[in-house]
Amino acid sequence: MGFTVAQRLVLIVAVASILTVSKAGGFDLDHKNGSRKIVVGGQEHWRFGYHYTSWALKTPFCVDDVLVFKYDAPNATTFPHSVYLLPDLVSFLDCDLSRATLVANTTQGGGDGFEFVLKDWLRPYYFACGENKGLHCKDGNMKFAAVPLLRH
C-alpha cells in the first residue's frame, strides 16, 4: 500500500508538530515510559459548551497517553455527563449514539477523574458525551477525535 502525496504531507506535518510540541512541554510526564496524562479540556474539565474539537486540535496525542475525563456526579443542580466512543466519522459528525460504546458513566468522572489509555497507533478515537440523546454532543460541543501518533 503506497501513500499519496497528500497523505505524505499530512504525515510530515503531523510528525513535525509532535516534535515541536513535545519540546515545548506543557503536559505532565507521569510515567517512566514517557506517556502523559492529559486532562480533557484542561481547566475546563468535561462540561457542556466547551469546544472540545478546538481543544483536541491544539493537543498532541501519542500512543499510551492517558486521557483523564473529569466531571462531577450529577446532583439536583448539575447536569450529568458521560463518555462514549463512537464507531466512525459519520456517527461522530452526526452525534449518532445508536452504535456507541459506553466508556464512563455519569458517576465515573468524579474525584481524580476517569482514565482512558490511547492504545492504538493512528486509530481515530471518537469521543462524545452521551447525555440527553446526543444534545450534549451536538449543542454542547462535547465531542472530539484523538488520533495517537508514535512517540519519537
Ligand SMILES: *[C@@H]1O[C@H](CO)[C@@H](O)[C@H](O)[C@H]1NC(C)=O
Ligand atoms: C506506559 O505507562 C502507562 C501507565 O502506567 C501504561 O498504561 C502503558 O501501557 C505503558 N506503556 C508501555 C509501552 O509500557
Ligand SMILES: *[C@@H]1O[C@H](CO)[C@@H](O)[C@H](O)[C@H]1NC(C)=O
Ligand atoms: C452539585 O454539584 C456542584 C458541582 O460539584 C456543586 O458545586 C453544588 O454545590 C452541588 N449542589 C448540590 C445541591 O449538592
Ligand SMILES: *[C@@H]1O[C@H](CO)[C@@H](O)[C@H](O)[C@H]1NC(C)=O
Ligand atoms: C457507573 O459505573 C460504576 C463502576 O462500574 C458503577 O459502580 C456504578 O453503579 C455506575 N453508575 C451508574 C449510574 O450506572
Ligand SMILES: [Cu+2]
Ligand atoms: Cu455532557
